[in-house]
Amino acid sequence: MHVVITDIERADPVATAALAAAGVATVHEAQGRTGLLAPRLRPIQAGVRIAGPAVTVSVPPGDNWMIHVAVEQCRKGDVLVVAPTASSEAGYFGELLACSLAARGVHGLVIDAGVRDVRDLIAMGFSVWSKCISAQGTVKETLGSVNVPVVCAGALVRPGDVVVADDDGICVVARDQAGAIAGRCAEREAREAGVRARLRAGELGLDLYRMRERLSERGLVWRRQQTDD
């Protein structure tokens, strides 16, 4: 029942890099508003944007044993995704585990639980998105699994899927969709570049997106403020 899957297939690195450049909001839109993790996960640092293949870990509540097991499965550029099987606010992860992952070139951690040693993590440039910050220690008593599909903060993450994370949150892209979604992100960004220039010049979205007619059809009425408003 408890298993560690080794040698997982990972998403294409070129597509992954393109998704990192696009960022969470664009990726989320480009794949039809799917794949977003719940906004309760927040970065402990500011201004960082990463993407990498997921190494997934299913852990019991309050037990971080399997994270130690997962380290061995990580490669340069991966993102570790930790999902407790029940809600937990414990501090599963700290500076020593980060040293271990950094030594293997891991980009960052996404965890639906707590982390600690956050000052050290920030100082060493190890990026984390977590549910909370908590010094509460965990035990090493009960097995879980590594590189099985997990539900993390409400989203299904499969090993090797691309995890994109920045100040806006985290979005997951299926491994075999990475290239297609990266392409759609590029299209979206090209489209938005034109819109951005026009909006900055003062053109209204109402006109640019031709919204006025549809708004009126739906019944929207404009009228000047009167004294009794």
Add this chain to the structure above:
Amino acid sequence: MHVVITDIERADPVATAALAAAGVATVHEAQGRTGLLAPRLRPIQAGVRIAGPAVTVSVPPGDNWMIHVAVEQCRKGDVLVVAPTASSEAGYFGELLACSLAARGVHGLVIDAGVRDVRDLIAMGFSVWSKCISAQGTVKETLGSVNVPVVCAGALVRPGDVVVADDDGICVVARDQAGAIAGRCAEREAREAGVRARLRAGELGLDLYRMRERLSERGLVWRRQQTDD
């Protein structure tokens, strides 16, 4: 039923500037501890203090269409106030809308829901107070209203009222009270300046505010710690 009120009356700009200088905590006290929005709204940036007339937007949950409509009603110095008609954590607002508002000189956004592109918003100096940060996209399907009275994070905001926002949160001042409240803020600050100097010099609030007698009357007792305490 759905309406956009144009050409709203705005609070006096001199009083508005004075309220900005006073800040949220002082304004809240000066108007008898009223007008405060719930503390779940937090700034995405640090160290910013603004005040401006409210352009209000009532939006359906998960639908940001009316924000596009509201942009046209905004002038230099306004603060956009967005209130969903039911609780929502969606990302109603991002960098493109901010470009549009910045082009019109809008000071900032107060929203009882989520925003996205926060790194870009901070980089461009557009100030935001929001319930959460979320990349979750919204639709443009259902009407709302612009410049009607709204309840935002538990406080009633009318179009043209002064919205004061800083690191402590957000406080709203009725349009026709702006001057009077600004005056009371000045009095309060003058009073506090004297108190501050004495407290910094080590004088106790107990003495300065003459609290000892009233405390004793109420029954407070001072006694030295004993071994069994």
Add this chain to the structure above:
Amino acid sequence: MHVVITDIERADPVATAALAAAGVATVHEAQGRTGLLAPRLRPIQAGVRIAGPAVTVSVPPGDNWMIHVAVEQCRKGDVLVVAPTASSEAGYFGELLACSLAARGVHGLVIDAGVRDVRDLIAMGFSVWSKCISAQGTVKETLGSVNVPVVCAGALVRPGDVVVADDDGICVVARDQAGAIAGRCAEREAREAGVRARLRAGELGLDLYRMRERLSERGLVWRRQQTDD
């Protein structure tokens, strides 16, 4: 029933300084994973680590009168610990009280409620760990007590106990245990220094902590990914 205990005994200053150096996560582990306050308390500043004897204040919900009383009981190096008798999000504490405490050399504040004037508090270097930031004013009508045992954010704090606080949260150490726990922290840090060097060099925790055998005994299985995984 309402009392102010004066001249409390404080934990040993040398042990207190050692606990400050160790930080919250290490102290929490060194005393058997006890003493941690709930993670809902967060610092308003980043990168600060302090420790000091607790001056405790039991306050009614929404009433900060006793904080004024507590100031007089504080000495250089103390940490003020404020615990409402029922849940409150009011802003009990602001810049004027901080001036007063700073004048006495107090290190910081731990409060299971709100604070305000946070920009000023940060600017003046007064450290705070709080449940929320709120400008909501409090009254001065009802008594509480100073320097009695309090439950703050789920942890029992006695006057004179050592309060350690940093970016990871807050941990309390019993006054008469400060030296012993500081000793255990030193041992733990020495042990971790060796581990850290080996992990940074790429050695796996699985090997370093000799986990493989016990994992296999419990039934963990490693296998390569297959096409249908």
Add this chain to the structure above:
Amino acid sequence: MHVVITDIERADPVATAALAAAGVATVHEAQGRTGLLAPRLRPIQAGVRIAGPAVTVSVPPGDNWMIHVAVEQCRKGDVLVVAPTASSEAGYFGELLACSLAARGVHGLVIDAGVRDVRDLIAMGFSVWSKCISAQGTVKETLGSVNVPVVCAGALVRPGDVVVADDDGICVVARDQAGAIAGRCAEREAREAGVRARLRAGELGLDLYRMRERLSERGLVWRRQQTDD
């Protein structure tokens, strides 16, 4: 600043009775999905549906003095609406106040805070919708106001407005709209009666509401499950 408005105008009793019969969900729909209080307010009893003119009370957090003042302003059939000026979980209201209100023929209480003595309240048939149940006592120290407009659980309630409450929550109807909304409720119920009969008979909403074409236009596709789904 603190005021008790006496002799308020109340909504029409016939319209009020019609709104009670319609219930919260229907009233909310009939007035364009407005007026709903946040779902955090829940009934302490099951199966009760009431409506009555609001007597509103603005109270400080943790202070129930003004409820005693408000009792005198209540008449037979009224609903007392209590809104703290800041979030509170205290037990503002218990059996003695209920005796007092029941003696005046008051229908029930809506409060964005806590109540206590709930077993007694249920036994005496006094209906309550509250944020929580809490035995935590309140003080009687600070003034508020009676029969001023209040924001209760996110909705604006004016004295004399109709408050409708049942197992689904609470909805407020503006005093001068009560008749019009009651009329729309009746229309809605008539329409739904026909729909209900057809749905019970097994007709599909897809057909009854003619949704199939619009769904297809939007791009919805039906297909049989395949072995790899």
Add this chain to the structure above:
Amino acid sequence: MHVVITDIERADPVATAALAAAGVATVHEAQGRTGLLAPRLRPIQAGVRIAGPAVTVSVPPGDNWMIHVAVEQCRKGDVLVVAPTASSEAGYFGELLACSLAARGVHGLVIDAGVRDVRDLIAMGFSVWSKCISAQGTVKETLGSVNVPVVCAGALVRPGDVVVADDDGICVVARDQAGAIAGRCAEREAREAGVRARLRAGELGLDLYRMRERLSERGLVWRRQQTDD
């Protein structure tokens, strides 16, 4: 992208009935403590225990259009599982939809959002597990999907999987595991029946489960209370 999968395969009815008889806690244990939905979903009724194949619906926040589409896919004994793509507290489901489902013999509804008309739903014996009760209406503007895998309250549910629900919550069992898990439930119940009789007779779990030795090995110490405890 938006699809309705028809003619899904459903779990074996005999195994499903056995899982209903076992109940949520037993099923959750029998499959290795997996499959549990988050405890924020609560029943609106008391004392009901059901199990049935899942018809799954992925819906946008605040939009219930796809529930109308899903009704047609339901058969006698099914359980409808509704998962919004982002957090929502809206009232997606009420008495009319329940009439429609009841006409098709559907057992109940599991929804990670709100429902309304709860008094009617209880009266007609239609069982619901939901995140909240809310009269807030939803729109019918945006597509979703029916009978695709969904994440509902943190658990992955595939169409045709068995959904077991009772007063303890909800647990999902993979379609092809239903028989095996039902078998393990029976074993577990047989084992517990013997234990129950001995516990009721006053035998201690400490002895029955032979815990004393292991507790002592771990270092647990028993000692009589002393006067200073």
Add this chain to the structure above:
Amino acid sequence: MHVVITDIERADPVATAALAAAGVATVHEAQGRTGLLAPRLRPIQAGVRIAGPAVTVSVPPGDNWMIHVAVEQCRKGDVLVVAPTASSEAGYFGELLACSLAARGVHGLVIDAGVRDVRDLIAMGFSVWSKCISAQGTVKETLGSVNVPVVCAGALVRPGDVVVADDDGICVVARDQAGAIAGRCAEREAREAGVRARLRAGELGLDLYRMRERLSERGLVWRRQQTDD
């Protein structure tokens, strides 16, 4: 460090019975508004009021081993109080443990975590106050302590203290104060009986408690509603 204290002293049974008769709200008031557990703990049953000496259990998050140990320390009339050392929503307690406790005459359970098998617990008349209902299983791996002082839902509970619980929540009374508090409860109830009769007869609290003068002194103003109110 981990200990089971046996043969604890228990509060006087006569005083305990008197406290049960008084109920939580009265006991809480009679001891100066102290001792209340946080209102997040709710009964799983309705209409039950109990009091008994506390047998306390400190448990790790997600680990119920020590509850099995605690059973042996329970006697007829006790109330088991379970406090996790960190926040947990797991289902620590179910029907088998209840059988064991019922066999020893235990009155009920107070737990700042989850319970399961609630239908069975209600059917067998075993009373529970808990933070949530959850089927999530716990492990038996890590030690805790029995009959040491614990902080449960924000209140300090010592072994042998009286725990009073009813529909309003839970209140704890120090063992050596039980008689004194029971006496004050009786006084309070006598006083309230007179008040109740007068309130039921329609006398106003404003007059009965002589509040009018003090309200006016504080500045409260009564005035009739005007057309522009």
